[in-house]
Amino acid sequence: MRNKKQLQIEQLDQKLEKFQDSAMVLVPTKGWINTIRTTINMTRDQLGTKLEMTKGAIQKIEEREASGQITINKLKDVAQALDMKFVYGFVPNDGSIEKLISKKSEKLARKIVLRTNQNMKLEDQGIGDEKLDKTIKDLTNEIKREVRKSIWD
Structure with a gap:
């Protein structure tokens, strides 16, 4: 929904x-x-x-x-x-706002997960690459759904 x-x-x-x-x-x-x-x-x-x-x-x-x-x-x-109409607008570099938000959400999720995983590795509790990718994907979807303000930091 x-x-x-x-x-x-x-x-x-x-x-x-x-x-x-x-x-x-x-x-x-x-x-x-x-x-x-x-x-x-x-x-x-x-x-x-x-x-x-x-x-x-x-x-x-x-x-x-x-x-x-x-x-x-x-x-x-x-x-x-000039008997014309002035028009202005913005065009997202990635083609759409949705793609822009997806890209920024994935970047933030990757940063969060990799930072957390690095800390866990120091404690010898790191997770494997497959689990890491799934965690990044899940967090990306959550961030995207919420459109967190922090994606613009």
């Missing part, structure tokens, strides 16, 4: 899945604003008129976007002036 957290993860993964292809798109060197504006043959003056700004202010906006120092609200304003 799925718990509330698992359902949230599934729903978020469904939303983020739509961004997977966009992660492959490279941002133009001069930024999107400059690239789109020049491609559609719009001058800085024309874009400035739509945004009630000067040509120089548009140049600054393009420079700030290219250097990563522009606000999301400003990007939304420019998109609207």
Whole structure:
């Protein structure tokens, strides 16, 4: 049976899945604003008129976007002036939130179990590799089910 957290993860993964292809798109060197504006043959003056700004202010906006120092609200304003929609999102490196949580849970479980086993070996009470792997797998599933905050440490 799925718990509330698992359902949230599934729903978020469904939303983020739509961004997977966009992660492959490279941002133009001069930024999107400059690239789109020049491609559609719009001058800085024309874009400035739509945004009630000067040509120089548009140049600054393009420079700030290219250097990563522009606000999301400003990007939304420019998109609207270009008769476009500004979209942003995050794409998990592992393909999904579920995979990210699994990877982090397994890493934490391995760390806990191996540290505990090391202490037990010092007391001549260590467990075999097969039992060790099963213990790591069981703890991984428990950590994953709970989505423990400690996986992010």
